[in-house]
Amino acid sequence: MISKRVANKEVMERTRDSSLSVNIPRELNDKIEEKISGTSFASVEAYVVSKLENEFPAEPVYTKEEEGLIRERLRRLGYIE
Numbered sequence: 001m002i003s004k005r006v007a008n009k010e011v012m013e014r015t016r017d018s019s020l021s022v023n024i025p026r027e028l029n030d031k032i033e034e035k036i037s038g039t040s041f042a043s044v045e046a047y048v049v050s051k052l053e054n055e056f057p058a059e060p061v062y063t064k065e066e067e068g069l070i071r072e073r074l075r076r077l078g079y080i081e
Helices: 004-015 026-036 044-055 064-076
Strands: none
């Protein structure tokens, strides 16, 4: 299991260049702290970032070759002409 300090450092490094602060009600923060107690989440921030990343996944980036293969498959399946 990774330590909370290491996990927090990973979150901060990942978001350092493009991070911003968000305020949440203390009551909600307390509920999240209780929920994540004993889990792999090192902090409320790590939990919230994880939930938001799941809610808003990054768009996949395809190479030209992959795009060509996808288009060809869609063409063969009759979805595009």
